[in-house]
Amino acid sequence: MxxxxxxxxxxxxxxxxxxxxxxxxxxxxxxxxxxxxxxxxxxxxxxxxxxxxxxxxxxxxxxxxxxxxxxxxxxxxxxxxxxxxxxxxxxxxxxxxxxxxxxxxxxxxxxxxxxxxxxxxxxxxxxxxxxxxxxxxxxxxxxxxAYKINEVFASSTFTLVEDEVSYIWNSFKGEYKNSIEHELTFFVLDEDTDQYERIDELHKQRTYxxxxxxxxxxxxxxxxxxxxxxxxxxxxxxxxxxxxxxxxx
Missing domain, CATH: 3.40.50.150 (Vaccinia Virus protein VP39)
Known part of the structure; x- marks a missing residue:
């Protein structure tokens, strides 16, 4: 993480x-x-x-x-x-x-x-x-x-579009049972340059x-x-x- x-x-x-x-x-x-x-x-x-x-x-x-x-x-x-x-x-x-x-x-x-x-x-x-x-x-x-991991997150895409921060959030079933991987791409406004910086993150979660x-x-x-x-x-x-x-x- x-x-x-x-x-x-x-x-x-x-x-x-x-x-x-x-x-x-x-x-x-x-x-x-x-x-x-x-x-x-x-x-x-x-x-x-x-x-x-x-x-x-x-x-x-x-x-x-x-x-x-x-x-x-x-x-x-x-x-x-x-x-x-x-x-x-x-x-x-x-x-x-x-x-x-x-x-x-x-x-x-x-x-x-x-x-x-x-x-x-x-x-x-x-x-x-x-x-x-x-x-x-x-x-x-x-x-x-386990319900949220398997039924809400799995194979789902979430988005947010705002002036300061936007993101695309894709979720995929993970390596283990009851696990999930979140691929997140953020676009964050740099106020000094008035341009957006792209940030990519991979978050892994697991439950039981x-x-x-x-x-x-x-x-x-x-x-x-x-x-x-x-x-x-x-x-x-x-x-x-x-x-x-x-x-x-």
Whole structure:
């Protein structure tokens, strides 16, 4: 996954992401499990450009952000600085989290786990999260469902045409079962030259049946306390496109 150029147009493309609904969900979890705590620590893994991290910090929570991309983290640091909120950001692989104090809550949003290309990476990520949580801590993450990978994305084309950013997004079935490859071509306006720059990206995503995620989580030691499908966090159905797992250590 090459985010080096993509980071700078990421926020434009993510304008429809339900960040505020995710903050509300985490807030409900805090009230349910940590109501009597004086502080609430949260590790925002795969934090990207820090959009959620800043929102979390504005709630008064003790936030730390982690991402693999140096460019994403540079933008995240700028956002925190502009908001005058001190948020530490670290460049780490989600499968190799280390060096943090034990957290009350760890989140991995925006189908970031789907970018892991092997079963072992998913297991290592769940184990890494488990090790960084306090006893009784909560792990919350979302993934694309097999339905979305196979029925919504497969052999589909999506387009966007705007003055600043346009793209053509073609999706094809991937190498593995329940996997997809996204070929994206962006045209980004350079305001200095008033010309468009072309950027090509290849993104690979992979998912698994609900039962497989559940088995891995339980083998590591998590109990699954809630499972939702889509926003606003509905019961899971055969056509749920996004799945939300709420797990307790």
């Amino acid at each position: 090459a985010y080096e150029q993509f980071a700078f147009i990421y926020d434009k493309l993510m304008e429809d992401v339900p960040y505020d609904q995710w903050v509300t969900l985490v807030g409900k979890i805090k009230e349910q499990y940590f109501l009597n705590e004086e502080s609430f620590s949260i590790l925002d893994v795969a934090c990207g450009t820090g959009e959620l991290s800043v929102r979390f910090a504005k709630k008064g929570w003790d936030v730390t952000g982690v991402d693999l991309s140096e460019d994403m983290l540079a933008i995240a640091n700028e956002k925190a600085f502009e908001a005058q909120i001190p948020i530490p950001f670290f460049q780490q692989n989600m499968a190799e989290l280390q060096g943090f104090e034990r957290q009350d809550c760890i989140v991995i949003f925006l189908d970031s786990i789907n970018y892991l290309q092997s079963e072992q990476e998913v297991i290592q990520t769940f184990s890494s999260v488990y090790d960084q949580l306090k006893e009784g801590g909560i792990f919350l993450f979302d993934v694309h469902s 049946p609900i039962e497989q995620f559940q088995a891995w989580l339980q083998e590591i030691g998590f109990s699954i306390v809630s499972l939702y499908g889509d926003e606003p966090f509905l019961p899971v159905s055969d056509t749920s496109e996004r799945l939300y797992f709420v797990c307790k250590k």
